[in-house]
Amino acid sequence: MDNMINIGIDLGTTNSAIARFADGKVQVLNNPADPGSNTLPSVVAFREDAIITGRKAKELLEKDAKSVVGAFKRKMGTSESYWINSISNFKTPVELSTYILRELRSFMPPGISVDAAVITIPASFDTIQSNATKEAGSQAGFAQVTLLQEPVAASLAYANMHKEQELAEGNWLVYDLGGGTFDIALVRIKDGEMKVLDHEGDNFLGGTDFDNLIVEKILIPAISAKYSFNNLETQMKSASGKYNAQYYILLQKAEEAKILLSSKSSVEVVIDGMTDENNAPVDFEVTVTRAAFNELITPQIDATIGMVKNILSRNKLQAKDILFTLMVGGSTYIPFVRQRTEELLQIPINCEIDPVTAVAAGAAHYAATRPKLTGNINVSKSSSRLSIKTTYAKTSKEKEELFLAKITGDTTHCSYRITRADGGFDTGLKQLTERISEYLPLVENTFNYFQLTVHDRESNTVEMHSEMIGINSAFGISGQPLPEDICLEVDDEEKPGETKLLLIFQKNSILPSRKSVTRTLNKSIQEGSEDKIRINVLEGPHYALPEANKSLGYLEISARQIFRDIAKGSDIELTFSISESRDLTVTAYLNMADQEFKQTFTPKERHTTVSALKLDVDTLARKLENEIFDTAEQENHEVRKELSVIKKEMDVLETETKDLVDDDVTDKRYQLEDKKRKLAQAIDNATRDKHIAVLRNKYFKMKGWCLEILDQHGSENERTRFYNATSDEASFMYSQSSVRLKEQTEVLRSIMGSIIWRTPICLKDLFRHLVDKSPGMSNQGEAQVLISGGRIAIEARDWSRLAEINQDLLDLLPKSVRQDVIGKVGF
Amino acid sequence: MSEQIKVAKIYLDMINQVFEIEKKAAGLREPNSIQRNVNRLREMIEQDLLPAAAEGQHGFIYHNPLGENYNITRTDCEASIAGESTENLVITEVIKPIIRYCNGPVNIIVQKAVVVVKSKGSL
Structure with missing residues (x-):
């Protein structure tokens, strides 16, 4: 196919587009300067030192008309030129079209030859206008230009959607209602040849007129009726008017409403951000219904249909002689346009092609059948x-x-x-x-x-x-990477009473940095009691034991500082920000109390409170005892011996810490904290292999269970989740990160949980368990009603109902039954 | 040239709503710390909205360009020019913010801001 032209261009009055035929398909190319769009507004702006095309030029069109030109296609082939103020020179429509075509060439990926193209022209173009378009193509660097009429291009886009069936001989209409122009063409296929028989159009009718109508006829009257304004419409539309800026905001909202009305029967348009003549702030909603919008645009749509009827009567055709009306142009998305056209013409409408890109796509289909001339083609x-x-x-x-x-x-x-x-x-x-x-x-x-x-x-x-x-604005010379992970100590749900680390900032993150985490409190705090929430920020590997890392900042919130009781299950928002000089600021916000606690820690000071140290040493000592017990049970003598040596040092540390008074003013607390850290590291080193092995084992067990249940009851979505969770197995399996292994095991557990939860066996088991627990439930009457409902659901095999009943019964369990073990940290 | 990525419209719609709330909350004098919830939403958008956001360091950032200078080389905004002059323009109204999709150190604009601009001389 390389010897075919393959490129099609819709050089439109309002918008242009370029499409390419490759690998048997047509692709409409994206506008690289306007992400998300595959069209280019046909507008050119001239500044003293630059030429701008497309959307940016369109922005200036109204306000700088002497240096910005649009809709120049209407003047193609005439002797008229445009005086451009900013460059003190004239520009012809051909030159202006050249800029658009050049810009469209830049949409093409690098390395693709763009030396030939099919360019579309309106059916109304005469020979001079057609030649002018060819000239523009040539000036834009296309050595070969083939022209194609727009209605034929749109028809080709449709015909290529139905390659399997030849387009029947007959007549059809191409109804093209775009952003600013309307064209209607009568197309016929006879003896295999497609031809435009007749056409008509209006160069000043399109979707932007509908936006204006919404503003003028619905929004402005609604604002004027509710607030005090003197001639609001004039004040909005005049460039020197007081509310000129609001006019553009309303136009934007009107366009959004228009688009939404294609799928909704009514839309609420919020009008705010302005004050009236009495300084009252405008803030209300205007309901725009589809019916009101349809009524508004009826005269315009009827006018287009009038033109269609003219064509039909001129050609002595009746509705029954027309196969269909092919809808082209963005405004044919409007349901009323489709409905009204079909209703008044009594001809079926055809909305199968993408109305915005159909002309470019059809041109590319045609280009794929036109051979490239050889010999006079430049290299691209x-x-x-x-x-x-x-x-x-x-x-x-x-x-x-x-x-x-x-x-x-x-x-x-x-x-x-x-x-x-x-x-x-x-x-x-x-x-x-x-x-x-x-x-x-x-x-x-x-x-x-x-x-x-x-x-x-x-x-x-x-x-x-x-x-x-490449210019890096991420960090200047003062920016520095973090030398260690920064973590938060949190309660370990799996090991009640113990804690683990949650990574806040990863090692090598660039300073300054900021992060927020929200945690759920796992205990209630009674106002004025001795309860505490501990926020302990540590520096060191996030997979290590919390006690093994250095404390960077420790903030305690005691119940005495809180204005009201805080319930278990409410949120605490923690924000950590670390400056380039590594000052750490911790902010804790208790949602329920609407209270904030904030403290900044500088690396020069160490924040070690005696009470926190005592608690840490105590926790570590218990952890060591558990480890020794485990290793003895597993007959792991080597590790046990190592831990026994550590135990002796731990006993000394415990004694020394107990002896420390709360208001000790010496360096003793810091020395003991260092000792504690070293001992924790020693415990961690001695037991890490054992822990990792246990976690790997757990992971594989969970994977096996998960696979089994997936086979029996899993959905496609759950299989994909499983695949995603296990695809990176090699990397986390052999890492030393217990946190990562735990996380991956948890992912599998959650997949398994979501499947198990809906299996009848599980639902019935849970129901039986809840029935056993029912004597302790808070509302006996309700519990009994639910239990009989549950039995009926089991008999009827109504599992979704049983799931609901189980949930309701769970809610009736007293809190004490559901209460988890209270953690050390509080979240 | 800019790489084009497709972002689910629902993400952009949600961010636009948060931006609207943020704008409105900024003008309120209230004791219930709405601003805090808005900040939290902003952080969730940046850090947690996308699946596996924490691992891949990818997310969205939105930016309000209010008060910034404007000229037509700025392709991160779609502007309507209010007033008569097109010189020395400054952004006076922001209807939608600039939304960027971030993936590590690189980011791409997935929504241009929709703004109204005015000449500084007419302010």
């Missing part, structure tokens, strides 16, 4: 005759950074363009000179990549062998 990339030397700062904390380039070689008729890879900056086409200087705007805290491209006179990309411009 100019051979390199220029070299470039660039200078710029590779890292910067500024908002913008100066980029300088020196070009060697002949720069005549060449242009350049710099774009930012995230899609947020585009210089437009600028004339290339020996020296370039540009201020490049930087996005904070990220790597900013820019691409410099140079184009020759025909818009071919000139190879410059220049690298991507």
Whole structure:
């Protein structure tokens, strides 16, 4: 297929698009300068040093009409030119179309030949207008241009959707209602030839008129009726009007409402952000119904149908002679347009093709059948005759950074363009000179990549062998990576009374950094009691024992500081921010009390409270005893011997800590804390292999169970979750991270849990268990009703009902039964 | 040129709503710390909204460009120009924020801001 043209262009009055035929399919190309869009507004703006096309140019169209041109397609083939103020020169419609075609060429991925194209023209174009379009294509660097009428292109897009069946001989209509123009064409296939028989149109009718109508006829009257304004419509529409900015906001909202009304019967439009003449803030909702919108646009739609009827009567055709009306253009998404057209014409409508891109797609289908002429085709990339030397700062904390380039070689008729890879900056086409200087705007805290491209006179990309411009704004010279993980001590639900670490900032994260976590409190705090919540931030590996890491900051919230009782199950929001100089600020917010506690810890000071130290030493001592007991049971003599040595040191530490008074002013607490840390590390080192082995074993067991139940009861979604969870097994299985192993086991447990929960056996077992527990339930009457309901559900095999009843019974259990073991930390 | 990625519309709609609430909350003087909930939502969007966000360091960031300078090289905003002049423009109204999808050190704009701009001279 390489010897075919393959490229189709819809050079529209309002919007343009480009499509490419490859591998048997047509792809409408995305606009790289306008993420999410595959069209280009046909507007060109001229600044003193740059030429801008597309959406950015359209923004200036109304306000800078002397330097920005749109809808120039209407003047193709005429002697009329546009005076451009900013460059003090004239531009012809052909030249303007050339800029659009050049921009469309840039949509093509690198390395694809763009030397020939099929360009569409309205059915109304005469020979001179057609030749003018060809000339624009040629000036834009297409060595070969083939023209195709727009209604035929749209029909081809439809015909190619139904390749299996030949398009029947007959007549059909192509009804094209876009953003700003309307065209209707009568198309016929006879003896295998597709031909436009007749056409009509209105160059000033389209979707933007409908947006205006919503603003003028619904929104402005609604605002004026509710608030005090003097002639609001004039104040909004006049450039010097007091509410001119609000007009554009309303237009935006009207467009959104119009789109939503295609799928909803009514839409609420929020009007706010302004005050009336009496300084009263405007804040209310206007309901726009589909019926009201339909009524509003009826005259316009009826006018289009009038034109269709003209064509039919001119050609002595009746509704029965027409196969269908093919709907093209974005405004044919509106249900009323479809319905009204069908109703008044009594001809079936056809909405099978994408109305926005159909013309470009049809042109590409046609291009795939047209051979490329050989011999006079240029290569798409100019051979390199220029070299470039660039200078710029590779890292910067500024908002913008100066980029300088020196070009060697002949720069005549060449242009350049710099774009930012995230899609947020585009210089437009600028004339290339020996020296370039540009201020490049930087996005904070990220790597900013820019691409410099140079184009020759025909818009071919000139190879410059220049690298991507990369400026790091993520950290300046003062930024530094974290030397260790920073973790939060949290209660370990699996081992009541013990704690584990939750990673907050990973080692090598760049400072400053900030993170929030929300935890659920696992105990209630009675106002004025001795209860405490401990927030302990530690530095060191997140898979180590909490006691083995260095304390960075410790914040205790005692019940005496709290204004009200805090219930178990309520949230605590913890925010950690660490500065470039590694000051750590911990903020704890208790949702239930609406109270905040904040403390900053500097690395120069150590925050070791005697009470916290005593608690830690006590926990560690118990942990050591458990480990010794386990190793003895497992007859792991080597580890047991190692732990016994540690035990002796632990006994000494316990005694010394107990002797420490709460208000001790010496360095003793710090010495003991260091000792505690070293002992914890020693315990961790001695037992890590054992723990990891146990966790691996648990993981594989869980995986086996999970596979078994997945086979019997799993859904497609659960199988995908299982696959995702196990696909990275090799990496976490042999890591030393117990946290990672636990997390992966938990993922499998959750998959298994979600399946088991809905199996009848599990539901029945749980029900039986709850029936046994029912004498202790809070509301006996309700419990008995639920129990009989549950029995009926079992008999009827109504498992979803049984699941609901189980949940209701669970809720009737007294809190004490459901109460978990209270943790050391509190969350 | 910019890599184009598809983001589920529901994410963008949710972020736009949070942005709206944030704008409204900023103008309120209230004792119930609504701003805190908004901040929390913002952090969830940045850190937790996407699956496996914590592992892959990917998420969304939204930015309110209110008060920033504007010219047509800014392709991160779709602007309507209010007033008569098109010189020395500044962003005076933000209808939708800039939304970026972040993946490690790289980020891509997935929604341009929708803004109204005015010449500084007319303010």
